[in-house]
Amino acid sequence: MEIKFKLNGKEIKAEAEADTILLDFLREQGCYSVKRGCETANCGLCTVLMNKKSVLSCSVLAVQADGQEIVTLEGMQKEAEEFGDFLANEGAEQCGFCNPGFIMNVFAMLEEIEEPTEEEILEYLAGNLCRCSGFVGQTRSILKFLKYKKGGKKEA
Structure with a gap:
């Protein structure tokens, strides 16, 4: 599925599988500050900002980023x-x-x-x-x- 969103101020258009989690997708985009820790939404290592609110990228699907603004530490x-x-x-x-x-x-x-x-x-x-x-x-x-x-x- 094609998704379009803003990542760290840059417009992104990319393909994402329906079951890809945002954490993996962001790392594929070169955002290595987003880390894998517990994978159960309990440690905060994968925190990113989605529309200026913190979200745990291990519990958000990449397709949910469509139309959103995502900011990582990068x-x-x-x-x-x-x-x-x-x-x-x-x-x-x-x-x-x-x-x-x-x-x-x-x-x-x-x-x-x-x-x-x-x-x-x-x-x-x-x-x-x-x-x-x-x-x-x-x-x-x-x-x-x-x-x-x-x-x-x-x-x-």
């Missing part, structure tokens, strides 16, 4: 690099395997909640698993990033 390099500095400064990037899905969820959260509280951050990111460090460093990095975005100084 389409958010500048923003991801900026936020990634905050993760690194808090020691929250350890192995880095969960970072792409985590970062995508952070930016989806910021689209939805302008000034999230620490409790809202933890609730919003509950679907992302980090086996290295838990969420203490990640939460600190988000709070510092939010403060910086509001015009504060970048803390070391």
